[in-house]
Amino acid sequence: MKVTKSELERIAVDREHYPENGLPEIAFVGRSNVGKSSLINALLNRKNLARTSSKPGKTRTINFYLVNDMIRFVDLPGYGYAGVSFSERNKWADIVNEYLFKRPNLRAIIMIVDIRHEPTEKDLIMYEFLKAYDYTSIVVATKADKISKGKWQSNLKIIRNKMNLKDETLLIPISSSDKINIDKLWEVIDGLV
Ligand code: GDP
Numbered sequence: 001m002k003v004t005k006s007e008l009e010r011i012a013v014d015r016e017h018y019p020e021n022g023l024p025e026i027a028f029v030g031r032s033n034v035g036k037s038s039l040i041n042a043l044l045n046r047k048n049l050a051r052t053s054s055k056p057g058k059t060r061t062i063n064f065y066l067v068n069d070m071i072r073f074v075d076l077p078g079y080g081y082a083g084v085s086f087s088e089r090n091k092w093a094d095i096v097n098e099y100l101f102k103r104p105n106l107r108a109i110i111m112i113v114d115i116r117h118e119p120t121e122k123d124l125i126m127y128e129f130l131k132a133y134d135y136t137s138i139v140v141a142t143k144a145d146k147i148s149k150g151k152w153q154s155n156l157k158i159i160r161n162k163m164n165l166k167d168e169t170l171l172i173p174i175s176s177s178d179k180i181n182i183d184k185l186w187e188v189i190d191g192l193v
Contacts, residue, residue: 001068001190006044009066015098019064021105024193025072029096029130030112031122032078035142035176039112040065040073042176043186050075060091062099071193074099074106080122100133107192108136110185115141115155115173119162127163138170138188139163145175 030036037050063075152173174181
């Protein structure tokens with residue numbers, strides 16, 4: 001899809017504030033600071049539409065971006081902040097669960113990990129949590145520009161094994177800053193919506 005228009009349509013916490021169902025949605029999840037906002041901005045070819053981590057890290061909202069008036073990108077709150085209390089974690093889970101529970105127009109969830117590192121314990125818990133919902137999942141290993149291309153495959157293999165990804169689950173190396181494989185991810189999204 002060639003993006004000609006993108007806007008922040010809605011910031012919501014509760015289901016009653018979500019945009020009306022209907023348009024196909026692609027949701028994005030990832031540990032705080034992993035590069036989720038940068039990926040959304042790269043896909044939309046915008047510099048600063050999605051919030052970035054320079055803003056306070058504890059924002060607990062779901063941001064809906066309307067793309068070409070045709071589909072939505074849904075930016076779920078990041079997880080894994082240091083120093084977050086048990087009740088704040090519960091709040092996070094409530095917000096994410098409420099979205100994932102019965103969202104018939106949700107076509108896929110894109111989970112973002114860092115290609116340089118083994119997935120964290122929280123990444124693994126997140127992935128298990130997503131699997132329970134049975135949506136299509138795609139894993140994106142971002143910041144690929146930070147390691148040499150020769151190391152991509154071995155790092156991807158570690159991620160695939162550690163997360164116990166099924167053979168058919170897509171795992172795509174990406175760089176938002178260098179725009180590596182952004183077009184490939186768009187092809188995948190186009191095939192889903
Ligand atoms: P978020 O908290 O997951 O939304 O993370 P951000 O998108 O704000 O990114 C966190 C930091 O990683 C920022 O300093 C970004 O500039 C940097 N970053 C994100 N994606 C990439 C990437 O693909 N390559 C490089 N080199 N840096 C990245």
